Amino acid sequence: MSFQDPRRQKQLEKLIQKLGLPEQASVKWPLLDLALTHATISPTANYEQLEFIGDSVVRLAASEFLWETYPDWSVGDFSAIRKVLVSDRTLAQLANIYGLERYLLVSGSAAGDTAGQTSRLADAFEAVLGALYLSTHTLELVRPWLDPHFQQLSTEIRQDPARLNYKDALQEWTQAHYKVLPEYRVQETSQIHGDAHRFTAEVWLQGQRWSQGTGHSKKAAEQAAAKDAFLLAIKTQQSSL
């Protein structure tokens, strides 16, 4: 399938090249064009629906990558890391690496809106993943260039687990399963500044204490408590005993 506007076609081919995909890759060009068209250009023919597909595509790509690469990791770790890999922040970073802004058709007011740029880039990036997936109905045009980024990110996360936001992960879980937010109760348990256990945080859910964690700051203690509670939650759910 080739595209009507030769200049746009050239531009899209350049992007495919940048992604490291072969020239003869079976890309459905009209879909890729749509993925890089903002709603300000057309209220109907824009990236919104492809973004909806792409949101599932990136999730599957990340899941498959983690499963293949780290067969020994717990499902709790998988979930927490996948959350980072598919976050708007990560997707916008990747979009930036490939200079996606340059390929995105946007008009007028939206083009000058720098505040909305991160979410716009993340959305368009998801839409591109949707278009590439729908070109072959496999991840063949997605994983070859996405995997190295996932590899680097997951290595970074392993080296600095504080990048994993267990509070967010726990909140999502309690929302999904109990329709409530976890409650944090924090106390200063040591007066010594710099003490790694200066603060003690507890996670409470439905009137029960789920976990406890300590840290040098309130935030660190909450994250430690959230991690324990989240891993417990995932475990309980999976064994369903």
Added chain:
Amino acid sequence: MSFQDPRRQKQLEKLIQKLGLPEQASVKWPLLDLALTHATISPTANYEQLEFIGDSVVRLAASEFLWETYPDWSVGDFSAIRKVLVSDRTLAQLANIYGLERYLLVSGSAAGDTAGQTSRLADAFEAVLGALYLSTHTLELVRPWLDPHFQQLSTEIRQDPARLNYKDALQEWTQAHYKVLPEYRVQETSQIHGDAHRFTAEVWLQGQRWSQGTGHSKKAAEQAAAKDAFLLAIKTQQSSL
């Protein structure tokens, strides 16, 4: 690939037949076996990791189905309907239709736990989807039998939109974007019993009124207000103006 225990192999082949897949389907049998093995049988070799994959697979299958089948629907409708299609309740129903309980290896205490059965069946069902996806790295072994169920469910939902839980959808959205829950303010605006506009609900978020809806009950009014707020939220996000 064939499986070591001929009786288990026969059993799994029967399931594949029940799903309506051809006998010569390229199923990776050890993966399917794993998908139907509960953690009480083996703490390490069980369905947990495949469920993690399957959760993304069913999401992608539902997204692709909706995109292909209802090209004119809004992304807001897509999101709300996908939420129903991939819910534990739906997945457990489908698992029941295929009598998945009969194929699931569970031991001792868990087997008698009827309360955990719904989530166990939904989890195993997701794991089966994971195993079938990983057998070919496409949705070829998933969509042929899953699509008719999605078709029926989405038709039912269209006929009875009350099945769409916009309160849940809105809550998920505000959580993801603002880390807060939407607030509902409900008033009885008519004393007439049975009046379709007896109650008026408002959705408030961060000190602002987002939407308003009416209904014959508090719950109906809240759902109406949630629907407007959710569609507004999705729209705002997508145009990012």
